[in-house]
Amino acid sequence: MESLYTKYRPNKFEEVIGQESVVRILKQQLETNSIFNCMIFSGVSGTGKTTLARIFANELNEHLGLPIEIDAASNNGVDNVKQIVASASERSIHSNYKVYIIDEAHMLSTQAWNAFLKTIEEPPKYTIFIFCTTDPHKIPETIQNRCMRFNFTRVPSQLIEAKLDYICKAECANGININNWRESINYISRICDGEVRKAISMLETCISYDKNMSMEKTLIALGNLSYDSYFNLINSIIDGNINQVQLIIEKLYNSGANLKKFVDLFTEFCLDILKYILSGDIQVTKLPAHLEENVKQAIGFNNPDKYYLYFVDKLLELKNMIKVDNNEKVTIEIVFAQMCRFI
Ligand SMILES: Nc1ncnc2c1ncn2[C@@H]1O[C@H](COP(=O)(O)OP(=O)(O)O)[C@@H](O)[C@H]1O
Ligand SMILES: [Mg+2]
Known part of the structure; x- marks a missing residue:
């Protein structure tokens, strides 16, 4: 079955969300015919x-x-590039321009780039190369200097939320009976790190779990804890209630959730609270605005910034400790117990 993000891949500039400056410059090239x-x-x-x-x-x-x-x-060798370079000099029979889209371009070997260099210095007029990459610094500078560079940014959560809403409605119009998605897509748009594909994949996971959606089912489908549990956990740590903290971890472990991911998300949660302490503005965090009262409760003591800095620090250390740990539960229990005693 086709995945949702493939099904809803934009075919027109107008359907792309975010990336306004990229879209603008690309359109300008087309309008002025200066490619x-x-x-x-x-x-x-x-x-x-x-x-x-x-x-x-x-x-x-x-x-x-x-x-x-x-x-x-999978085509990162010098021979692959030599083939591309040879065919790049022939004009296309179907269209005006021959456009090459080289995905994951940072995987090309140094020799492969060298084979490209000459063609990139003096490209045939009707040949276009678009190199896509998540790691531009791995592309040799000689190549970078000869290319026009476009920077793709994380997409704001409001735009992602609107896109997910559009997808749910479109699916309904296609006869798929999804309902009650509002809270879920709001949550997903906040935790997807501005990555549209990740957001749509999460939505798909939740829909396959149950088309009759709810916040609770969303958390289960994604293997995440609810905000209530996070607040419960942080308040228990601050109260020094080791018992309660261990119970929460135990419950999470028994539910089959991914504990490494839990540590990641809980670190972000504490960082969000720290951001709130420093800015006093819930909008600079990923937390939903209606939770502001809970946040205020969780920081209602002297010098909360000092404590949350310590929590974040401890959690980052924990994250590194369990990276290659197969028995991370024990390590997590130890570090959380230390956090309860501020050691
Ligand atoms: N800016 C965007 N606007 C709309 N949909 C997007 C956007 N970015 C990604 N997507 C969705 O995510 C999927 C993957 O996007 P893609 O362009 O392949 O990402 P990249 O090449 O940057 O990794 C697309 O099929 C589309 O559904
Ligand atoms: Mg891609």
């Missing part, structure tokens, strides 16, 4: 690099022919 031959699309995974490369190629060729897509992760 850069070599471009680097760099930035966060799942934010529209491949999507915009395809849209641009399609518009450029007035929907004739298809761009040539190459996955550099």
Whole structure:
């Protein structure tokens, strides 16, 4: 079955969310017919690099022919590039321009880039290269200097929330009976780190869990704790209630949740509270605005900044400790007990 994020991949500039400056410059190129031959699309995974490369190629060729897509992760050798370079000099028979989309470009070997260099210095007029990458610093500088660079940013949560809402409605119109998604998509849009693909995948996980959605089911489907449990946990730590803390960890462990992910999310939760202490503004955090009262309760003592800095510090240490640990539960229990005693 086709995944939701493939099904709802934008085909037009107008359907892309965020990336306004990239879209603007790409459109300008098309309008003024001044096309850069070599471009680097760099930035966060799942934010529209491949999507915009395809849209641009399609518009450029007035929907004739298809761009040539190459996955550099599996074609990273010098011979692969030599083949590309040889075919790049021949004009396309289907369309005006020959557009190459090289995905995961940072995987190309040094020799492979060297084989590219000459062509990138003097590209055939009707050949366009778009290099997509999450790690632009791994691309040799000689190449970077000869390409126009576009930076893809994380997409704001409000735009992602609106997109998820659109998808739910479209699915309903297709006869799939989803309901009660509002709270879930609000939550997902906050925890997806501005990555659209990740958000749509999470939504799909929740829908496959139960089409009759609820916040509770969303948390179960994603293996996450509820905000209530996080507040319960942090308040127990502050009260020094080791028993209660161990019970919460035990319950989480028995539910089969991923404990490493739990530590990640709990670290972010404490960091969000720290941000609130420093700014006094719930909007700078990922936490839903209606939880402001709970946050105030969790910081209602002297010098909370000192304590939350300590918690975050401890949790970061814990995160590193359990990275390669197969028995992370014990380590987590020890560190949480220490946190209860502020050691
Ligand atoms: N900016 C965006 N606007 C709308 N949908 C997006 C955007 N970015 C990603 N997506 C969704 O995520 C999927 C993967 O996006 P893709 O362009 O392949 O990401 P990248 O190449 O940056 O890793 C798309 O099929 C689309 O459904
Ligand atoms: Mg991609």
